Structures are given as structure tokens and as C-alpha cells.
Amino acid sequence: AISQVWLDADQAQKALGKINTSFLNEYELQRYRLTEAHLMLKRELRLPIESNLDDMAKYFTNCKDEASASEAYYIQGAYLNYIGENTQAMQYLKKAESYPATSIIRGMTYYKMGRISESEQLYEIALENYHKALPYLEEAGLPLYLASVYRELGRNSSEGRDEYFEKALSAARFMKDSILYMDIRYAQLSVSQPNSPEIARICQYMCHEVGRKRYAYDLVKYYIRTHKADSAKIYLDILAADTTAQIWSEQQHA
Numbered sequence: 001a002i003s004q005v006w007l008d009a010d011q012a013q014k015a016l017g018k019i020n021t022s023f024l025n026e027y028e029l030q031r032y033r034l035t036e037a038h039l040m041l042k043r044e045l046r047l048p049i050e051s052n053l054d055d056m057a058k059y060f061t062n063c064k065d066e067a068s069a070s071e072a073y074y075i076q077g078a079y080l081n082y083i084g085e086n087t088q089a090m091q092y093l094k095k096a097e098s099y100p101a102t103s104i105i106r107g108m109t110y111y112k113m114g115r116i117s118e119s120e121q122l123y124e125i126a127l128e129n130y131h132k133a134l135p136y137l138e139e140a141g142l143p144l145y146l147a148s149v150y151r152e153l154g155r156n157s158s159e160g161r162d163e164y165f166e167k168a169l170s171a172a173r174f175m176k177d178s179i180l181y182m183d184i185r186y187a188q189l190s191v192s193q194p195n196s197p198e199i200a201r202i203c204q205y206m207c208h209e210v211g212r213k214r215y216a217y218d219l220v221k222y223y224i225r226t227h228k229a230d231s232a233k234i235y236l237d238i239l240a241a242d243t244t245a246q247i248w249s250e251q252q253h254a
Helices: 009-017 026-044 053-062 066-082 086-097 103-119 123-140 143-156 161-175 178-192 197-208 213-225 229-241 243-253
Strands: none
Touching: 009 026, 026 053, 026 066, 053 066, 066 086, 066 103, 086 103, 103 123, 103 143, 123 143, 143 161, 143 178, 161 178, 178 197, 197 213, 213 229
16 A cells, blocks of 8 residues: 555555554554555545644654654645645645655655745745755656656756756656646646647647646636637636636635
8 A cells, every 4th residue: 555655546545445454553553544644635635534644753753764754744744735834834844854755755845845935936946846856756766756846847947948848748658648748738838838829729628628627717818819709708707617726716816
């Protein structure tokens, strides 16, 4: 279950379901709960009510398992980042950074710190954290997260932008993930050709075929620029009717 959390959430869920917790000692039970919390965060962007990650981290520290303590702090930081409590999230991520960790946890800790710094418009600090994340994610060998870091480097770097985006696209091609590929291509065009017809086509695909309604935001702007008021109204209505898109728009405004 632990090894599958990052690779295949369904397999991790099946593995956890086969474990009879009544046979676990205290350490194993804590590790089970940590894996359960990590899996739920990845699948549903929330944590089990019974999770007390602070206590878990302290427990693992006392057990000399600092990698698990780092993971507990990372999970708490990632969750706080998701619900918008970025100041607290950064505090937990810095705690995660202060412990030895597996490559993937260390890499994702720096990645999350980069995203938070970027949202606070601290672009130099964001770039520094993204660069710190790269060697750990490369060592872990997880192309999905490498693609994400290269995408962010491409979006925020003034030098080497094309190379970063190409590496991100290469990782998406390796995974045969067309949605990730389109998302990265969208990010690339957003900084190089924001008014191009291609970016409009990508947004239409992501909005209609994938169901990510927030891409309607770019289509509203595109059709206003091209003086197609009826089309702009269609996508404005889509955006206004979608709760997830509203939350995303509020975050962009903030």
C-alpha cells in the first residue's frame, strides 16, 4: 500500500483493504493510519477525521523513523495548501524539510513550497524550490510529478523556458497521458501565444471532453477579443454555473 500510493491509488486502496488492523502492533497501526491519510488526500483531497498528523510525526520521531515523520508533516502541509491556509501549510512543509525523507516526499515538499511561494508572488523563491525538487523527483523516477515541476519552471522562468516545457511534454508523452499533455501545452501557449487559436482549441477540449469547466475562463476572453459575443456568452454561462470554476476564479482573484 505504501509503495502504491504515489503510483496507483486504486491498488493502494485494495492493499489497505486486505490488512486486518487487529493484528498490527502500535508502530504498524500508526504507519497504516499515515498511509490511509495520504491515500485519502490523494483521492479525495481531504483527511480522515481520526488523523492526528502532529501526534503521528512526534510518534515516528520517537521511534527514530524520521522519514515517516517527514511524510506526516508533508501530508498536513499539502492539505492546508489545498484548503487555502498557505501560511500554516508552509510551516508544516518546513517541518517536513527539517527531517530526512524519501526522495518523493522531499521532492514533493519542495514542489508544494514552490507553488505556495508562487501564489504569494515570490517568484524567485518559487523557482528556487522547484529547482530543489528536481533531483529528488528524478531519483524517485515518477514522471507525473517531474512533468508538473518542469511545467512550473517553464511558466515562471525567463531563461530555458522552451527546454523546461519540452521536458514536461516529454514526460507526459512517456506516460501516454493526453490530458496532462494538453494541460502542459496550454501552460506553454499561455506564456508564448496567449491569443492563439490553438489555445482556444485546447480550452474547448478540456472544457467539453474532460469536464474542466475553468478553461471556459480563457474562452470567454478569447471570444471577446475576436468579437464573438454569442460564443463568449455561452462560456460565461458555463463558468457561472460551475461551482468548482467559481472557487478557482475566486482563488485567481485573491
